[in-house]
Amino acid sequence: MFKTLHILTYAVEEPYRRDIKGIRNLQESRHALAGKIFHGRKGEVYQRYYKGMEDQLGALGLVLNCVTLWTTEYYSRAVLELRSQGREVSDEILSHISPGHSDNINFFGVINVDVEAELAKLDTSGWRPLRPAQLRELGLTP
Template sequence: MLSRDGNPTPLGLAIVHFGRLHKTLHVLSYIDDESYRRGIKGQTSLQESRHALGRYVFHGKRGELRQRYIEGMEDQLGELGPVLDCITLWNSVYMDGALDQLRTEGYLVRGESIVYLSPFARKHINVQGHYSFLLPDRPDTRPGPSCCR
């Protein structure tokens, strides 16, 4: 038992004090160690980038729940994660392809530059629902009967 009648037991008090020790060591490490601070900042920036992508995608930059019933809200929020995963995968695959193309064309692609790329890019995503499916005029080179072109 960790508490009895609203008061912590000796075991509960020990766990509380142990947690305070861990928190104190963390704060002291954060103050003293610059590399530790940089690592935490990097992780925080990465997570904030994912949240920014979620805000951008979620209802076309508005970030509002529009359903009047709770089940619909849960559906909307439940689908946001897989959509963000798909966007991240798409961006990762195409950034990797772009890097490969740059390498094959003879450009110097440095590893220290690649670490600044993010799969959470979002400017190229159309979230407003305005799409154009017009193809440029070009000769049809597909095989098959002319009636099916």
């Protein structure tokens, strides 16, 4: 019964189709990010036993959730900063921004970090300062 109602609603109501497409696009962006994170061995699970596969996929899920959380937190901070400066950031624009964005992530190579210098940059609440280039990437500044 549910499937029939779903198919009929999908066929008749355009807003419902748009909502479904938006959900699919969001899920696909999450899968694309997971593929970029899991690029080693061409994104395939090579463990020969179930426990190893479960561990490998669990680690991927943990890293994916961390990246998504980090991106979401900094997007939120960027929007709050822009709004505090008097810039209008409409909810319509924000509805098109996905935490699956990954241009700011270095997936390849070695990252050298001067821990002391990075810690010195943190503000009093423990956050890194926002950079204008990051706001431009989001399309939130001219």
